[in-house]
Amino acid sequence: MNKFEYAMPQDIPQALSSVQHSGAVFKAGGVDLLDLMKEGIIAPSRLVHINNIEALKVISRTKDGGLALGANLTIAEIAELRELSGAHQALPQAAGSTATPQIRNLATLGGNLCQETRCWYFRDQNFSCSHKGGSQCFALQGENYYHALFDNKSGCVRVNASSISIALVALGAKLRITSAESSRDVSVAEFLVAPSQDIEKTHILERGEIIEAIILPASKPHQRSFYYKQKEKQSFDWPVAEVAVSWVQKGGVCENPTVILGAAAPTPWRSKKAEAVLAGQKITKKLAEKAAQAAMSEATPLSQNANRAKVFEAVIARVISWAGGVDPLQEGK
Amino acid sequence: MTKKNQLTKESGLSRRSFLKGVGLTSAGLAVTSGGEIFAEASGDASVKIISPGGATITLEVNGKKHQLKVEPRETLVEVLRDRLHLTGTKIGCDRGACGACTVIVDGKNVTSCLMLAIDAEGKSIETIEGLEKEGELHPVQKSFIEYDALQCGFCTPGMIMSSKNLLDHNPSPNLADVKHAVRGNLCRCGTYPKVFQAVLAASKQNKGE
Numbered sequence: 001m002n003k004f005e006y007a008m009p010q011d012i013p014q015a016l017s018s019v020q021h022s023g024a025v026f027k028a029g030g031v032d033l034l035d036l037m038k039e040g041i042i043a044p045s046r047l048v049h050i051n052n053i054e055a056l057k058v059i060s061r062t063k064d065g066g067l068a069l070g071a072n073l074t075i076a077e078i079a080e081l082r083e084l085s086g087a088h089q090a091l092p093q094a095a096g097s098t099a100t101p102q103i104r105n106l107a108t109l110g111g112n113l114c115q116e117t118r119c120w121y122f123r124d125q126n127f128s129c130s131h132k133g134g135s136q137c138f139a140l141q142g143e144n145y146y147h148a149l150f151d152n153k154s155g156c157v158r159v160n161a162s163s164i165s166i167a168l169v170a171l172g173a174k175l176r177i178t179s180a181e182s183s184r185d186v187s188v189a190e191f192l193v194a195p196s197q198d199i200e201k202t203h204i205l206e207r208g209e210i211i212e213a214i215i216l217p218a219s220k221p222h223q224r225s226f227y228y229k230q231k232e233k234q235s236f237d238w239p240v241a242e243v244a245v246s247w248v249q250k251g252g253v254c255e256n257p258t259v260i261l262g263a264a265a266p267t268p269w270r271s272k273k274a275e276a277v278l279a280g281q282k283i284t285k286k287l288a289e290k291a292a293q294a295a296m297s298e299a300t301p302l303s304q305n306a307n308r309a310k311v312f313e314a315v316i317a318r319v320i321s322w323a324g325g326v327d328p329l330q331e332g333k
Numbered sequence: 334m335t336k337k338n339q340l341t342k343e344s345g346l347s348r349r350s351f352l353k354g355v356g357l358t359s360a361g362l363a364v365t366s367g368g369e370i371f372a373e374a375s376g377d378a379s380v381k382i383i384s385p386g387g388a389t390i391t392l393e394v395n396g397k398k399h400q401l402k403v404e405p406r407e408t409l410v411e412v413l414r415d416r417l418h419l420t421g422t423k424i425g426c427d428r429g430a431c432g433a434c435t436v437i438v439d440g441k442n443v444t445s446c447l448m449l450a451i452d453a454e455g456k457s458i459e460t461i462e463g464l465e466k467e468g469e470l471h472p473v474q475k476s477f478i479e480y481d482a483l484q485c486g487f488c489t490p491g492m493i494m495s496s497k498n499l500l501d502h503n504p505s506p507n508l509a510d511v512k513h514a515v516r517g518n519l520c521r522c523g524t525y526p527k528v529f530q531a532v533l534a535a536s537k538q539n540k541g542e
Contacts, residue, residue: 003385006405006451014380018373031447035428100517103429105441106448235516
């Protein structure tokens with residue numbers, strides 16, 4: 001790792017002023033940051049350690065009954081948070097299947113959302129890829145089994161690494177972004193940047209801005225959600241396919257569904273086709289399979305990952321069934 | 334005895350103590366590069382800034398306090414191994430993926446390769462060296478020996494720390510709990526079934542069953 005200066009602010013104003021320094025970056029858990037520094041991908045001259053800031057660890061109710069989760073809560077804390085059971089269970093499900101117990105004890109909610117893609121060309125300093133400001137995407141003609149199945153025509157076929165972002169988008173969560181001058185709420189979907197918007201950016205955070213909290217809207221009556229990650233090694237691995245869904249279900253009928261796919265595109269991929277199949281219908285195993293096929297009909301696989309489209313189809317159908325209270329492994333129907 | 338081992342014996346310098354000597358020399362050089370703590374004005378208060386050369390901190394490892402100067406970039410596992418010579422904690426991948434560097438910090442198991450030593454100040458750090466009490470191995474250590482829960486042994490310190498952390502929080506785990514607890518510890522020899530047996534047996538010994 002390169003040498004760096006270490007700033008230890010005690011509150012948000014101190015953190016925001018400490019980061020106004022050339023070459024400064026925030027460090028919360030430091031999991032992805034230290035990984036990128038060890039690989040020589042970034043070499044900040046100052047780390048601003050924000051993990052001692054108590055205001056970023058607070059859990060509170062918002063005026064309209066939602067839940068504001070401090071950005072420095074660890075992934076382990078989110079996975080075990082009792083307030084998140086029931087309608088919001090997709091979030092602890094995603095948190096609990098992120099990384100390993102040891103990483104979950106270090107990594108934070110805010111840091112998880114800011115992490116870089118796991119694309120091996122991006123993470124190898126020898127490849128000057130388009131996401132790093134180079135001229136080409138090496139994955140496009142290279143080893144691309146784990147790369148994007150959707151939105152992969154803009155010169156970078158990376159996939160977003162945050163499982164938690166998939167669940168948060170399905171639940172309609174927002175981020176409270178604060179700077180010295182102001183504070184604004186941005187949806188998680190708008191926070192993450194696709195290559196078509198800016199090929200080098202991963203998120204919209206500018207220097208001098210900090211994620212203060214993640215805000216979950218109040219759950220609606222009869223709302224339900226579900227998240228599942230299919231891995232090659234289920235104990236601990238990156239996803240082959242991951243899906244988060246949420247909707248209101250009365251009398252078995254699905255209203256206002258959201259179907260979000262992770263490890264599928266550079267940003268959480270919302271399948272409007274699957275949602276259209278589900279909306280206003282009674283959830284059955286057959287309907288779930290139809291929605292899964294509709295979702296994957298839009299996929300544009302790369303040279304090596306068509307097989308993952310099939311895995312996705314199975315996982316989407318299962319997640320819809322599980323969320324709807326239907327056994328996806330039953331015979332018939 | 335192989336020729337290599339004979340040579341080591343004759344020279345009176347084991348591989349371990351030779352490596353320790355080299356480690357000390359390079360650590361000594363690093364310290365001479367200097368360093369300081371200064372404060373930067375921020376509104377009405379000042380922010381503590383540690384320069385790249387480092388600062389003197391106190392680390393509490395296995396109940397013992399150590400005062401030493403560390404650079405901000407030094408990870409906890411580097412300081413444990415190279416500066417405090419607690420080489421039981423291993424470095425495998427150095428990227429948080431293998432769990433060989435697992436230690437317990439304030440009652441939570443963490444990968445010490447992804448934690449800066451400077452962030453461990455004021456926290457209670459437990460390593461594999463701290464499990465033995467008055468010449469008596471920890472029940473998990475005894476159980477690993479009894480159940481032959483290791484082959485090459487490289488993952489073992491991390492595996493034991495994750496297992497010990499489980500029993501600290503859940504004295505009566507079932508098989509699923511044990512499997513869950515060691516998810517972040519990779520064993521290339523594949524001794525997982527014996528690890529599971531050993532941890533379950535240790536939990537029973539703990540309760541005197």
